[in-house]
Amino acid sequence: MMSWLRGSGFWPMLRKEFIQMRRDRLTIAMMVGLPAVQLALFGYAIRTEVRHLPTIVMDESRSTASRALVDALRNTGNFDIVATVQDRSAIRAMIEKGDARAALVVPPDFDEDIKRGRQPQAQVIVDAADPLASTAAINAAALAGRMGANARGGVDIRIRPWYNPALKSSHYIVPGLVGLLLSITLIVLTSMAIVRERERGTLEQLVVTPIDKTSLMLGKIVPFALVGYVQMTVILLLGKLLFGIPLEGSIALLYVLSAPFILGSLALGLFVSTIAQTQAQAMQLSFFFMLPNILLSGYMFPREAMPAPAQWIGMVLPLTYYLTILRGILLRGADFIRIWPETLALVVFTLAVLTLSVRRFSKTMG
Amino acid sequence: MSRSAALAIDARGLRKVFGSLVAVEGLTLGVSRGEVFGLLGPNGSGKTTTIRMFCGLLEPTAGTAIVAGYDVVRDGEAVRRSIGYMSQKYGLYDDLTVVENIRFYSTIYGLHGDAREQRIVELVHELDLDERVAQFAGTLSGGWKQRLALACAMAHRPPVLFLDEPTAGVDPASRRRFWEIIHGFASAGTTILVTTHYMDEAARCHRLAFMSRGHLIALGTPDEVTRQFGLANVEDVFIELQRRDEMKGASGGKVA
Numbered sequence: 305m306m307s308w309l310r311g312s313g314f315w316p317m318l319r320k321e322f323i324q325m326r327r328d329r330l331t332i333a334m335m336v337g338l339p340a341v342q343l344a345l346f347g348y349a350i351r352t353e354v355r356h357l358p359t360i361v362m363d364e365s366r367s368t369a370s371r372a373l374v375d376a377l378r379n380t381g382n383f384d385i386v387a388t389v390q391d392r393s394a395i396r397a398m399i400e401k402g403d404a405r406a407a408l409v410v411p412p413d414f415d416e417d418i419k420r421g422r423q424p425q426a427q428v429i430v431d432a433a434d435p436l437a438s439t440a441a442i443n444a445a446a447l448a449g450r451m452g453a454n455a456r457g458g459v460d461i462r463i464r465p466w467y468n469p470a471l472k473s474s475h476y477i478v479p480g481l482v483g484l485l486l487s488i489t490l491i492v493l494t495s496m497a498i499v500r501e502r503e504r505g506t507l508e509q510l511v512v513t514p515i516d517k518t519s520l521m522l523g524k525i526v527p528f529a530l531v532g533y534v535q536m537t538v539i540l541l542l543g544k545l546l547f548g549i550p551l552e553g554s555i556a557l558l559y560v561l562s563a564p565f566i567l568g569s570l571a572l573g574l575f576v577s578t579i580a581q582t583q584a585q586a587m588q589l590s591f592f593f594m595l596p597n598i599l600l601s602g603y604m605f606p607r608e609a610m611p612a613p614a615q616w617i618g619m620v621l622p623l624t625y626y627l628t629i630l631r632g633i634l635l636r637g638a639d640f641i642r643i644w645p646e647t648l649a650l651v652v653f654t655l656a657v658l659t660l661s662v663r664r665f666s667k668t669m670g
Numbered sequence: 671m672s673r674s675a676a677l678a679i680d681a682r683g684l685r686k687v688f689g690s691l692v693a694v695e696g697l698t699l700g701v702s703r704g705e706v707f708g709l710l711g712p713n714g715s716g717k718t719t720t721i722r723m724f725c726g727l728l729e730p731t732a733g734t735a736i737v738a739g740y741d742v743v744r745d746g747e748a749v750r751r752s753i754g755y756m757s758q759k760y761g762l763y764d765d766l767t768v769v770e771n772i773r774f775y776s777t778i779y780g781l782h783g784d785a786r787e788q789r790i791v792e793l794v795h796e797l798d799l800d801e802r803v804a805q806f807a808g809t810l811s812g813g814w815k816q817r818l819a820l821a822c823a824m825a826h827r828p829p830v831l832f833l834d835e836p837t838a839g840v841d842p843a844s845r846r847r848f849w850e851i852i853h854g855f856a857s858a859g860t861t862i863l864v865t866t867h868y869m870d871e872a873a874r875c876h877r878l879a880f881m882s883r884g885h886l887i888a889l890g891t892p893d894e895v896t897r898q899f900g901l902a903n904v905e906d907v908f909i910e911l912q913r914r915d916e917m918k919g920a921s922g923g924k925v926a
Contacts, residue, residue, distance in 0.1 A: 313777075313778045316777035316778050319774075320766070320774050324763065328765070505760065509755070509822075513778045515778050
């Protein structure tokens with residue numbers, strides 16, 4: 305293996321690729337600029353949406369304890385109390401009209417429960433049509449429940465997310481961004497780099513040299529794996545520094561398990577390059593792959609809520625599995641045992657696409 | 671040693687078919703060592719297909735071709751080590767400098783360390799590229815690009831060099847200098863097969879082959895060919911052949 309690497313055209317190819325990459329603004333822009341812009345966009349959205357959520361209060365207890373809970377909720381800064389109502393139909397009417405997006409319902413026996421030493425209950429209703437906003441609201445309400453009201457063991461806040469029962473956490477966006485940007489960047493950059501060689505005639509020139517096809521392909525795509533890892537690191541660092549995303553699990557495990565996803569994306573780029581004749585076509589085709597990734601992988605919308613055919617398509621998208629790995633490790637601190645099925649799916653996908661792409665690529669080289 | 675011992679390129683009954691199109695038919699051709707051999711013919715006559723078969727870029731449908739002593743089908747890698755190829759597109763990396771381009775191709779051809787650096791100095795000097803070494807290939811004019819492409823193709827001192835329309839879009843002074851360099855290589859023993867549309871260039875070849883509709887229709891020194899057709903010069907021969915070609919095309923007849 306080592307002697308093959310030394311004698312082959314792999315190293316000169318690799319070296320050349322790095323020189324070109326350093327001079328290519330698009331690579332730098334996609335590697336560092338894209339994550340920064342995307343994070344800023346999503347981060348801004350996350351932050352503004354959860355502040356000052358118009359909220360209705362329905363206090364059936366009318367006690368000191370219930371007023372303390374309402375104050376605690378208001379003090380989180382996430383909820384603006386816009387109305388106090390007497391019955392549930394008023395809540396529904398206001399939320400449906402859009403005048404309010406959350407409601408706090410304190411039952412009549414709230415005060416009684418505290419006095420008898422039982423854990424008191426209260427209900428927070430959230431318009432979960434916007435999962436980002438509602439998740440933050442729920443977190444804030446839970447916090448208020450723990451800190452507000454002088455009950456031992458805190459208040460048992462029962463959350464009722466309306467309109468979107470399969471609720472996803474806002475923190476899901478940033479880890480998801482790692483997977484989404486990795487696949488966009490790698491497919492676009494790899495396919496364009498190869499198509500550029502074909503357009504300029506350098507690919508044909510290389511084919512008449514003694515370089516073997518494996519060295520040629522590996523030397524061409526391996527540098528982009530490094531681009532992928534740099535980009536991933538940028539997103540995780542910015543996500544941690546700017547938005548405090550949790551990094552619960554083993555980062556080393558995440559980097560190892562990212563390898564099949566990165567390799568799979570490079571293989572897809574190689575595949576695109578065998579179809580596209582020009583760089584513009586390569587760009588368009590790459591984005592054709594992006595749309596199902598964004599919509600059906602669970603990056604933006606929960607897959608559980610999708611109709612069956614959409615879920616089936618999602619099942620053949622590598623991003624679907626990689627998102628589970630990302631969120632599993634970053635948010636839940638999952639170890640390998642819990643995410644090996646997704647890892648296996650990724651490896652199988654990568655091997656399949658790699659085989660297909662390499663075969664097609666070899667054919668196009670004559 | 672076989673028939674190929676004396677010949678740098680030895681093609682017998684070479685045929686290439688793309689679907690229903692016969693691109694090259696029954697091509698038999700021998701090119702001696704150190705010869706500058708011109709392959710002429712109108713667009714679509716099969717010149718480029720022929721060169722691409724010699725380089726191992728296309729597999730012949732039938733027939734054999736021995737290049738630098740190796741069979742292009744069975745021993746493709748040995749052929750690729752023994753040839754230099756310069757295409758119409760030049761195959762240069764625009765975002766690499768002159769010296770980076772030469773170094774890259776040299777390394778791909780297996781040169782390393784001091785031997786490589788020495789060879790680079792040599793090529794830069796031979797092709798008058800001294801003042802341009804640090805310039806990006808993308809900013810070079812046509813004539814300089816052509817010379818750089820030649821340097822890259824000659825990096826490993828191949829015994830056989832293929833040039834596919836090397837001087838398209840290059841000014842006359844650069845073309846003249848290019849041909850001086852080519853003849854320099856030839857007198858040092860390199861065999862050169864070149865396609866061109868410029869008849870003044872054709873006249874500078876040792877021997878010429880005319881192709882039409884995939885067939886070889888005339889072969890000989892420039893003098894022989896002009897005499898054979900009873901015409902004044904190579905250009906007239908070319909125009910006459912092209913006229914016959916078009917007449918056959920118009921009457922729907924086949925090339926005999």
